[in-house]
Amino acid sequence: MTSPLTGVRVIDFTHVLAGPACAYYLGLLGAEVIKVERPERGDAMRHRGGTDPARSANGMSTAYVTQAAGKSAITLDLDSADGKASMQDLLRSADVLVENHRPVTLKALGLDEGSTLALNSRLIHCAMTGYGRGGKNEDAAAYDVNIQATSGIMTLTGTKDTGPLRTGAPIMDYSVALAAGFAIAAALFEREKTGKGTFIDVSMLDTAYTLMSSTITDFLATGNVPAARGNAANSRSPGAGSFPCKEGVLSLGVNEESQFRALAIGLGRADWLTDPRFAERQNRKQNAPLLEDVLVEALAQRSADDWEAHLLESGVPVAKVRTLPESLNTPHSKARGYLHHDEQTGLTVPSLPFRIGQTVAHCPLGSIRELGADTEIILAQFRPSPSDESLS
Template identity: 30%
Template sequence: MENALKGIKILDLTQAMSGPFATMLLGDLGADIIKIEPPDGDQTRSWAPPYMEGISSYFMSTNRNKRSLAINLKTEEGKQIFRKLIAESDVLVENFRPGVIEKLGFSYDIARSINKNIVYCSISGYGQTGPMRDYPGYDLAILAMSGLLGITGNPGESPVKFAVPIADITTALFATVSILSALYNRERTGEGQYIDLSMLDSNFLVLTHQLMSYLSTGKNPEKLGSAHSSIAPYQAYKTLDSYIVITVGTEKLWKTFCETIDPGLENRTEFKTNVDRVSHRELLKKEIEDALKKKTTEDIYRTLVQNGIPCAPVNSVADAASSSQIKFREMIINMDTDYGKIRIPGTPFKLSKTPGEIRFPPPSLGSGNEEILQDIGMTSGQIEELYNKNIIFKRMKDE
């Protein structure tokens, strides 16, 4: 079986999380990702420890299925090489602050003059236009600015950041959809285009029903911890030994839940409808935890699942990684690499005809130099000269 994006070449000028995660997804789907790195490498190569066989585990998390070309784009020879790569590529992705790529000499207009059909995606904190275009935008700042951070955490307490850079990851998903849409449009029309992808835009949209609640009532949504603003029971509940998440979204499920946990709950007037249960959320939480406090999470989980109630134990990362479902779905795989044996996440792209595939591991810095440059017609002697002149670089370990 072939990969869906086989034959698509993507120049990846991104660092940190949003851009690399997007290009990694496209690489899983078969695109040839050429990761352009500065002499010292992607900044996340130094976001360590921990390391995995001498490579930063943070870098490893977003850079599989890529070939690394470590090149100094501030030199004229480096720029000439990059122009040749643009001419032969389908997509260019960058996530510099607005204006930086223009100073390097590779704006969309310049890239289009080299390759009129190129799809060019710029990812930035606030977009390429507007009064905040020049502001720096890392994940936490975007979460705060978008309103998402303002509705996290427990009532009356400080905001709580999600434990992974969720604003970056959300942006990456929007970038991936945008790039695939632009490639499909190019297939129909023969024309490339420019994509202005804003982290703030992306995460403001993620407010979804919370934003619509504000727009319909004029009231700010409240912090609810793990609870849901419009459904109850729908949150984490304490058990004898830990916590379990229970999500009861229909009246039919509510009836079954009561029959399973405490039949008396169904007859309480405070809990008769979902509106009633939301209005008495704290009382409902106390009653449910009173019913659960003498049982372990595992016992409760098995009972609820057997009765069709959506629920889950609050797993640690180790618990999740060792679960039978993750193993069965091959979401952790073992790989042999030039720098040692590693374990990395599998791909979620389970397509029947063109599935995603982990073809090669995250690259050491510059490990693709020779292959990439030979692909554009350079000889071994010319490549050796580039090393001697400090135009290209290579390093096997990040430590």
């Protein structure tokens, strides 16, 4: 069975998390991915990230291997004439270039979008940067934490007491990787019609804004500056938020009248449906603190595990607040087949959050390669064979 991107060659000239993750996702969909690194040390993420210093010292940090499987690994000295010539050969043979370097760096290397598209008019050149092209910050260095700070996301997280908080996971890196993959797929589809490649400009800051789309619309329409709301739901509906139980915490997403009815009946509090303080949405909003009190009182009778199972059967949007180990161990998470076990490293890593038809979450991937392991075999593709030389 072929995968969606079988036959597509991707040059992965990236580092850290966002760029390598994008190329990894393309590989999971069947693309051939060739990772280009600098000699000696390679991608700095090989040596940092995660909580296992021994793996990091060996150039195989958990942060690196998360998005490294299945890629050929080559090293090129792009400051040398030979290295530049080899990179140009790769780009002429490629369908996609994925990179996350500052424009000024690319210009110095002769790998800016004007140069790459001149080499290969069918190339899809996808650039991921902190701020995107245009504006005074286009050459500014930026990591996930910087974009969370400058975008406003941090001011939406936490409470008045905690102040702004960074989201625990590197959401910007992986959101940008998915956004770039979406754009590349669209550009490949367009190329089928036009025969021409294009340049894709992916901004981490724009992606952060996209994650806040409805919040931004509300602010621009009303002028109401969004504030940190802790664990309260964005819907601002009474009955939507996180509530303690006899054991554990339960997240409720009760926004519709039918859902409130299901909640009341599921909790054995059908009297709320005729109580003038709670019977109508507007009354519940006016009496939100009181509703929260009676909810906590009702939920204190059973554990979060018990309430989750019972209320889900009742049609209530509900979930127990879990740790990551607890979440990965649920029967549903296991049934999805989202995690992929790598035999070479013995590590289990994430794959893709979607299926296409009956295609599995990922196509079989090769091993995670040591720095420069495939340099000779890849570059040999561009050298004349002995028979060719004898004919010249």
